[in-house]
Amino acid sequence: MDNIFSVWKMVEDSKKGAANMPAALNVAMLLSCGSFEGFFGWVQGQTRESYLETYRNDFAWYYARGLKENGIAPIIYIPALHERGKYPTDLGISVRFLPISNWYRPLETVWVKRLSRRTRWSLYAEERINTIAFMSALQDALAEDQVDLLYLQEYWSGRFDHIAARIDLPIVGADHGGVSDRVVKLFKPAAFRQTALCYAQTNDECRIVEQYGGRAMLAPNGCDVSEFFPDLSVERKKTVLTVTRLTNRQKRTSDLIRAMAELPQEWTLDIVGTGPDKSMLEDIVAELGLSSRVKFHGFLGRKEVRQFFRSCGVYAMPSANEAVALAVLEAMACGAPVVLSRIRAFEQLVDDGVNGRLVEVGDVKGLASGIIDAWTHRERLGFEATKTVRIHYDKRILYERLAGSLREVAGRKPGWTEQE
Numbered sequence: 001m002d003n004i005f006s007v008w009k010m011v012e013d014s015k016k017g018a019a020n021m022p023a024a025l026n027v028a029m030l031l032s033c034g035s036f037e038g039f040f041g042w043v044q045g046q047t048r049e050s051y052l053e054t055y056r057n058d059f060a061w062y063y064a065r066g067l068k069e070n071g072i073a074p075i076i077y078i079p080a081l082h083e084r085g086k087y088p089t090d091l092g093i094s095v096r097f098l099p100i101s102n103w104y105r106p107l108e109t110v111w112v113k114r115l116s117r118r119t120r121w122s123l124y125a126e127e128r129i130n131t132i133a134f135m136s137a138l139q140d141a142l143a144e145d146q147v148d149l150l151y152l153q154e155y156w157s158g159r160f161d162h163i164a165a166r167i168d169l170p171i172v173g174a175d176h177g178g179v180s181d182r183v184v185k186l187f188k189p190a191a192f193r194q195t196a197l198c199y200a201q202t203n204d205e206c207r208i209v210e211q212y213g214g215r216a217m218l219a220p221n222g223c224d225v226s227e228f229f230p231d232l233s234v235e236r237k238k239t240v241l242t243v244t245r246l247t248n249r250q251k252r253t254s255d256l257i258r259a260m261a262e263l264p265q266e267w268t269l270d271i272v273g274t275g276p277d278k279s280m281l282e283d284i285v286a287e288l289g290l291s292s293r294v295k296f297h298g299f300l301g302r303k304e305v306r307q308f309f310r311s312c313g314v315y316a317m318p319s320a321n322e323a324v325a326l327a328v329l330e331a332m333a334c335g336a337p338v339v340l341s342r343i344r345a346f347e348q349l350v351d352d353g354v355n356g357r358l359v360e361v362g363d364v365k366g367l368a369s370g371i372i373d374a375w376t377h378r379e380r381l382g383f384e385a386t387k388t389v390r391i392h393y394d395k396r397i398l399y400e401r402l403a404g405s406l407r408e409v410a411g412r413k414p415g416w417t418e419q420e
Contacts, residue, residue, distance in 0.1 A: 025148050025410055026073045028096075028141070029060055030163075032153040032178070034130050035100060036080040038108065043247065045274045045299065052087050052095060056302060059176050059221065060153075062326060064093045066222065066399030072406060075145055079134045081105060086145075096141055104133035124184040127158030135166065142169060149410045154178040155191070155198050155209075164191040170410050174199040174219075177323040177345075180208050189213040196409035199402070201323045202348045219402055220348075222395030223329035227302070230335030230386060231310045236378060238267045240371055241312035241336070243305055243327040244319075246275025252341070253277075254284055255318045255364050261288045262368035269294045270312065272305060309334035314374045317341065320361050324349055329393050332356070332385035337374040339367065349393075355384035 033039035040046040046055055055061075064074040068091070075086075076095045081104075083097035107129065142150065147169065152160050155173030164171055173195055192198070192214035199219035200206045206216035240260070244251045253271065260269050271281075271294065278296065285294045300308075305327075309315065315331035316339040322328075324345045332338055332349075338356040340346040350356035357370040374381055 024073055025071070025407060026075065026146055027067065027149050027151055027406060028075050028077050028145065028147045029064060029151045030077040030138070030153065031060055031079075032157055032159060032176075034079065034126075035108065036078045036083055036097060038081070040078075043245065043275050048083050048087075048097075052089055054301065056091075057299075057305070057326075059323075059326060061091070061093075062221070062224075062395070063399070063402075065091060066395050067403055067406070068093060070400050070403035072403050074151075075147070077138070077141065079130070079137075081108065086141075096145070098134045098137040098141060100130070100137075101133045104130065120182050120184050124158040128162045131159045131162045135162070138163070139167070142167070149196075149406060151406075155195070155214075156180050156183045156185075156188075158184065161187040161191040164194040170196045172197045172199065172406070172409060173214075175201045175205055175323060177201075177321060177325075179321045180205070185212060197405065199405075202344050204344050204348075217405060219405075220324040220393060220398065221326050221329060222398035223326070223333050223389050223393050224395050225333050225390050228306060228309065228330045228333040228389075230382070234311050236311060236313045236336075238313045238375065239311070240267065240269045241272070241308050241315050241331070242269075242317055243272040243308070243331075244317065245273055246271075246277045246281060248277040248281065250320055250322075252318045252320055252361070253281055255362060255367055256316055257281060257284050257288065257290065257294060258364045259316075259318075259368040259371065260290055260293060262365055263371065265293070267293065267313075267371075270297060270308060271295065272297045272300050272308060274299050306330070306334065309336055312336055313378065314339055314371050316367065316371060317346075318359070318361065318367055319343065322346065324393070329389055333389040333393075335382040335386050337378040337381035338385060339370040339374050349388070354381075355388045356381055 040051055060076050064076060067074045074093055078097055079100050080097040081100050084099050086094055086096040088094055149170045150167055152163060152173050153176050156178045160173055189212050192212055198209045198214045198216050200209055200216050201220045203218060206218055209216040242256055244253060246253060248254050285291055309331045315336040317325060317328055318341045321343060322345050328338060340350055340356060340358055341361045342358040346358060350358055352358040357374050359366040359370045
């Protein structure tokens with residue numbers, strides 16, 4: 001863990017000299033999706049217009065805004081099958097679509113949707129082939145935008161390995177919910193040697209990165225506590241809320257629906273979000289006879305979601321894997337008692353029985369019991385949850401530190417060593 005502490009010292013030293021540093025630093029944030037059309041279109045139901053004009057509810061927009069407030073000029077990069085070009089947004093943050101070569105399109109249908117998830121090696125191969133298909137566009141974009149540093153989402157991917165070996169710019173990798181198990185790690189030591197720094201959401205994740213030769217810094221997600229805070233005039237009711245992408249393999253929203261069948265009739269469930277598994281989840285609701293108690297609200301804006309956080313009886317997220325989820329932080333900041341799965345990121349966030357409840361992944365009865373307990377102790381748990389976010393996850397502090405570390409590593413060439 002010595003590297004973690006040295007990095008934190010580096011950040012504090014960089015903050016002291018920030019006033020003497022150039023304000024402008026161009027950072028490209030490359031999102032880890034196969035294509036805009038596949039993820040934001042098929043999974044999230046977004047068009048180019050809606051993404052650019054209204055879609056603000058994921059890590060990229062939170063981080064980009066936080067960095068911009070600290071003198072960084074972020075550009076969001078997204079591989080795309082059909083979209084092209086660079087677009088401004090109302091936040092002063094540009095989005096560039098990186099065109100994927102035409103030869104890849106048949107693979108998007110035949111391989112990606114049918115074969116790539118069967119083994120870790122087939123997934124790894126698909127990630128690298130996908131990256132090859134937009135690599136030329138990425139290199140051209142970095143030059144045209146005069147990018148100083150490349151920020152890559154998810155360093156456990158094949159994409160990360162491919163880019164780290166081929167981009168002659170300082171590179172940082174980031175943990176935004178990817179998992180280190182069941183992935184190909186054969187090329188990680190070489191990729192990490194070319195990486196200036198890896199940002200991890202938990203202390204355990206920092207240690208795993210270091211085991212493979214990487215340099216790690218603890219950098220969890222942050223919450224805007226000036227926007228998300230309790231409204232004591234709103235009475236909480238016996239409603240469970242989850243704000244999630246409807247991809248059930250990861251999010252396990254079906255567990256939450258099944259938990260409703262274990263709860264008394266007066267309990268209802270609000271599901272905010274959309275995704276490819278919506279129809280399957282609706283079938284489970286109908287099968288269990290819960291149609292009058294479970295409501296799918298689709299995609300909502302930040303203000304509408306905030307009202308749900310402030311009024312729900314319990315916020316629940318039973319995911320199999322997550323980062324320190326932004327929706328959970330916002331719910332806690334709004335004073336909602338939370339029930340979360342016992343996974344690494346949530347174990348760092350929640351002390352079971354103190355500021356929320358933790359239950360085992362896949363334990364439907366335990367989830368239902370946790371919801372009842374959280375409701376019973378909602379005032380105490382909600383108060384402690386708000387305090388936790390305000391003290392440890394205030395975005396103003398976390399993004400200032402992140403911006404300071406980006407400035408520090410931006411001047412380092414790929415393959416730097418501690419001795420340099």
